[in-house]
Amino acid sequence: xxxxxxxxxxxxxxxxxxxxxxxxxxxxxxxxxxxxxxxxxxxxxxxxxxxxxxxxxxxxxxxxxxxxxxxxxxxxxxxxxxxxxxxxxxxxxxxxxxxxxxxxxxxxxxxxxxxxxxxxxxxxxxxxxxxxxxxxxxxxxxxxxxxxxxxxxxxxxxxxxxxxxxxxxxxxxxxxxxxxxxxxxxxxxxxxxxxxxxxxxxxxxxxxxxxxxxxxxxxxxxxxxxxxxxxxxxxxxxxxxxxxxxxxxxxxxxxxxxxxxxxxxxxxxxxxxxxxxxxxxxxxxxxxxxxxxxxxxxxxxxxxxxxxxxxxxxxxxxxxxxxxxxxxxxxxxxxxxxxxxxxxxxxxxxxxxxxxxxxxxxxxxxxxxxxxxxxxxxxxxxxxxxxxxxxxxxxxxxxxxxxxxxxxxxxxxxxxxxxxxxxxxxxxxxxxxxxxxxxxxxxxx
Numbered sequence: 001x002x003x004x005x006x007x008x009x010x011x012x013x014x015x016x017x018x019x020x021x022x023x024x025x026x027x028x029x030x031x032x033x034x035x036x037x038x039x040x041x042x043x044x045x046x047x048x049x050x051x052x053x054x055x056x057x058x059x060x061x062x063x064x065x066x067x068x069x070x071x072x073x074x075x076x077x078x079x080x081x082x083x084x085x086x087x088x089x090x091x092x093x094x095x096x097x098x099x100x101x102x103x104x105x106x107x108x109x110x111x112x113x114x115x116x117x118x119x120x121x122x123x124x125x126x127x128x129x130x131x132x133x134x135x136x137x138x139x140x141x142x143x144x145x146x147x148x149x150x151x152x153x154x155x156x157x158x159x160x161x162x163x164x165x166x167x168x169x170x171x172x173x174x175x176x177x178x179x180x181x182x183x184x185x186x187x188x189x190x191x192x193x194x195x196x197x198x199x200x201x202x203x204x205x206x207x208x209x210x211x212x213x214x215x216x217x218x219x220x221x222x223x224x225x226x227x228x229x230x231x232x233x234x235x236x237x238x239x240x241x242x243x244x245x246x247x248x249x250x251x252x253x254x255x256x257x258x259x260x261x262x263x264x265x266x267x268x269x270x271x272x273x274x275x276x277x278x279x280x281x282x283x284x285x286x287x288x289x290x291x292x293x294x295x296x297x298x299x300x301x302x303x304x305x306x307x308x309x310x311x312x313x314x315x316x317x318x319x320x321x322x323x324x325x326x327x328x329x330x331x332x333x334x335x336x337x338x339x340x341x342x343x344x345x346x347x348x349x350x351x352x353x354x355x356x357x358x359x360x361x362x363x364x365x366x367x368x369x370x371x372x373x374x375x376x377x378x379x380x381x382x383x384x385x386x387x388x389x390x391x392x393x394x395x396x397x398x399x400x401x402x403x404x405x406x407x408x409x410x411x412x413x414x415x416x417x418x419x420x421x422x423x424x425x426x427x428x429x430x431x432x433x434x435x436x437x438x439x440x441x442x443x444x445x
Contacts, residue, residue, distance in 0.1 A: 015188065021077060023124050024084040028068040032061045035091055038112075046102055053098060060094045063087070085130055089137060091116060096141035104149035105159035113138050114169045121173030121180075128178035135170015142166055235275065243272050274310075298444035301329035301338070301374060305365060308342035315350045320362040329367065331374050332444040337417045341425075342378070344410040345437050349380035352435070356383035372443050373423065379436035385429040393427055 035057050042053040067087035070076040076083055092113060099107040117138055121131050146159050153159050246269045255261050302325055309321055346363060353361035358381060366377045385393065394415045411425075418425040423440040 016184075017077075017080060020084065020124075020126075021071060021080045024071060024080055024087075025068055027084075027124055028064055028087060031088075031091060032064050035061050035064070035094070045108055046098075049098075049101065052101075056094055056097065060090050063090050081126070081130065084124065084126075085134065088116075088120060088124075088134060092134075092138050092141050096145040099142065100145040100149055104146045104151060105153060105155055105162060110142065110162050110166070113142060113166055117166070117169045117173050121177045126177055128174045128181060131177040132170060132174040135167065135173060138170060139163060139167050239272050239275050243269065246272065296332060297335065298330055298332050299335040299338075301325070301331050301367065301376070301441065304335050304339050305342060308339045308346060311339070312343045312346045312350075315347045316363075318361065319350050319353065320360070321346075322362065322364045324364070324366040326367060326369060326374075328369075329374065330444045331441040333421045333441055334417070337420075338441065341414040341417050341439070344414050345378045348410065349378070349382060349435065353380060353382040358382050369443070370440075373440040374443065375438065375440045377436055377438050379434055381434050384431040384433055384435050385427065386431060390427060390429055394425070 039050070039054050039057060042050045046053070064087045067083055067090075070083055071080060095109050095112045095116075098109050099105075102109070117135050120126060120134055126134070142163060146153055146163075246265050249255060250262065250265050250269075255265060305323065305325075309316065349363050350361070361381065363378065363380045366379070367374055369375075394411050415425045418439040418441075421441055423442075425437065425439040427435065427437050429435040
């Protein structure tokens with residue numbers, strides 16, 4: 001027997017115990033009602049015994065009720081089969097006493113014994129040995145009731161016929177229970193297989209979503225790379241010419257004598273230098289093809305951080321970005337992908353803080369070396385993430401943004417990027433106070 005089958009049977013037994021507990025409680029209440037309603041039959045068949053039988057029925061119902069109450073205790077839950085078997089014998093004992101007190105083998109109550117046997121086999125999740133034992137006990141009760149009857153056995157053939165009939169009912173009920181039990185286990189096994197298949201399908205869909213997201217991101221990177229390659233030639237030359245012209249103009253006597261003109265040229269120079277920085281940052285993505293990575297290239301994390309802040313300047317308007325970095329930030333990996341991760345973290349933080357109306361929004365980037373890896377913490381003072389959403393932020397297509405403002409793939413892609421670098425991206429948050437994302441990168445060899 002394989003380990004998986006043993007585990008499956010163990011789980012099945014636990015589920016079967018819960019099912020038996022439910023059946024015992026529901027069946028017990030039903031039996032109590034039927035036992036009490038049986039007083040109508042006493043009135044029709046044996047009106048002279050009605051009062052005594054009524055008392056017996058009430059006592060039997062009370063005993064069954066006490067047994068059902070015990071099922072709500074821990075000990076009762078553990079021994080549900082024994083308790084159920086015990087209270088099921090109470091109606092059989094009651095009916096057998098009625099047979100003894102009336103006509104023996106001539107009593108019509110023997111039919112109640114056979115009906116109860118079939119009801120136990122069909123309605124209760126009993127084992128076939130338990131059902132057989134219940135049937136044999138019923139045969140014994142009937143035998144004692146008839147033989148101990150004050151008038152003795154008046155019709156031996158009828159007594160033997162009914163005794164054999166009760167035994168056959170017990171045997172048939174046991175056979176039915178045996179196949180019912182096997183069918184129940186097969187159904188449970190099928191449900192377990194379906195659950196496993198659904199779980200595998202869900203994981204496959206999640207992996208597919210991540211792959212699609214990564215391909216989409218790589219296509220975007222390729223498009224940026226193509227644009228960057230063109231910008232290198234089309235923008236750098238005119239920017240250099242402009243910078244050269246500004247430098248020459250700033251040396252003119254008229255400029256030196258005019259503070260306002262000098263300020264204008266200084267602003268123009270800074271603007272051109274900013275264009276140079278942006279083009280330089282975009283070089284990171286140049287000449288990249290979809291599906292390719294540069295995971296073994298050393299780069300300065302500090303430089304990647306600068307690039308991401310400049311490229312995300314539009315989203316970070318009004319947000320104070322501070323840093324706390326070690327003197328050495330040389331790491332190894334795919335610089336463009338890490339820039340993409342930082343841009344995504346900054347954009348999410350800025351959007352959340354702007355949407356929540358955070359006063360003095362800020363993002364603080366802190367890094368330190370530990371065990372040969374640079375551990376990075378990106379923390380904002382925004383509205384935080386709700387606890388029920390914190391565990392789901394890395395799920396593909398999960399987003400709290402409004403429709404049309406994002407696919408919910410950014411963090412799942414960022415998680416995959418960090419994972420490709422041998423690290424882990426995880427989130428922390430205090431609702432209403434702050435959110436932090438942490439990841440680590442390998443030191444350059």
